[in-house]
Amino acid sequence: MDNAKKITCVGLGEILWDILPDGPRVGGAPGNFTFHSMQMGLDACAVTSLGDDERGHEALRILKEYGLKVHVWTSDKETGYVKATLDERGVPAYNFALDTAYDNMPFTHEFESVARNADVCCFGTLAQRQENGLSRKTIRAFLDAMPAGSIKVFDINLRQNFFDLEVIKAGLERCTAFKCNDDELPVVCSLFGIDPVLTPEDFYNSFLREKFDIDTFIYTCGEKGSEIFYKGEHSFVPTPKVNVVDTVGAGDSFTATFIALTVQGVDFRIAHQTAAEVAGYVCTQHGAMPVLSPELKKKVEDLVASARPA
Template identity: 45%
Template sequence: MNNTIVVGMGEALWDVLPEGKKLGGAPANFAYHVSQFGLDSRVVSAVGDDKLGVEILDNFREKQLNCMIEIVPYPTGTVQVELDAEGIPCYDIKEGVAWDNIPYTPALEGLARQTTAVCFGSLAQRSVVSRETINQFLDAMPKEGTLKVFDINLRQGFYTKEVLCNSFHKCNVLKINDEELVTVSRMFGYPGIDLQDKCWILLAKYNLKMLILTCGVNGSYVFTPGNVSFVETPKVNVADTVGAGDSFTATFVASILKGKTVREAHELAVEASAFVCTQNGAMPEFPMCLKEKI
């Protein structure tokens, strides 16, 4: 497992919360949590030549998080985050920013050829530059034995049926939550059947290795051809839910890469994401007892 490289690709930004700004963006959250399990992870994104961009790079260095971040002539991304009474975030995501303009470079192609697992979403594909870079990266990865995880992450109106359809074809693992599944079902014409049936349809239609469905407090499922794993969501005191889904994905991927079964990986992912919900912000350090299980 020494030469396994895991990449989180897409937005790197500041979540501007009521109590101040926190480093955010699903790819960075994912890569950070993967690195906590001793795997070689990288964040691929872009920042502006500005104070916020410098602070992101400094922050990654402090967290000892490896990255391939290009500096581009656009402002570093920010998101205004308001939390509702239940601690659920609402986002206002600024457009025309650095991570919309991630260039495809020879160095990035070299990284793709060595990448064992990648996680990408729909948000960073809202602009043509980053979308093409993500697609080229996926195509340059080794053909066999890789995990291409599409953590769909629907935000505001920043997705189209075409982008989603292409990503379903490019990935071999789909992660989606119950609300996103309803949206996708409406777009793709699977209304009126239950959530599990929708998952089986997507798994078969796009020839996926796995489909992960998270349903908040109502538990989570991992569908693999011919099998389904269900794990209840533990009851915890929620500080906020920011980054909980990313920690789930990261822990699941790290567990699979370390040879755990789908069921074991699923249980560990639920445990990790429940812990993150008890902490403020998206990148808390996992307790040693959790790291040691993987």
């Protein structure tokens, strides 16, 4: 990547409202990824669809207040939302509204222009859940329009039954980095008819690299730590011990931190350690988009500065 200019980064897909026990918050993995990528120093934007309704207008206002750039299609469908309940460990369970704005996002000329200039893009399965929804086609067209050599991060974020083999296969065929957690890995293996107790290392080597030529695998295991397989190398980092408020958005902050730091030249093991620290910090805060602490902000700035060529 050219470090002479800011690296452009896109969170592609759903922006929605998390209706949490302590009140509503704007969320959605692409928005969370965009926000944290921006905090890591990338020129980040979200590409999404919102309804022409109170929730849509308020979401756009809040995202802009956060400093996010948003390319939005205004839909005649309602703005997406999900009712989230937290268990005693702060882990959310979700109940999603159906056939919403983010399911019906067309591939506009504006979106195509963003795609052709994007260095990094993160996408998932949720916005592709409707077989007849526009978003499934749009996400694939967006990825296909990105420049050669760009980074395409497939963070599957499996929710309820909103995924199938065809969507996951299409994502794997297009991505350069794959992210899932320890609950999702056996599901992916079962869908592809491979051993559901395959180790992450075997999954990386015999499936991701061999069948799809994917060189980055981000694997998170909640309290048990995280593993990253990167260009044939491996890193394990234990999960920091923190007082958890809620875990909403922690995985997105982890992925964004790791990807944003590595594309700026930071060593992948240091990027992994920092990603774990950022995700731990997010778990101590309410909501998915907390501003970094001054200590973390300085650490990130120093890492990026030291990674720049002299």
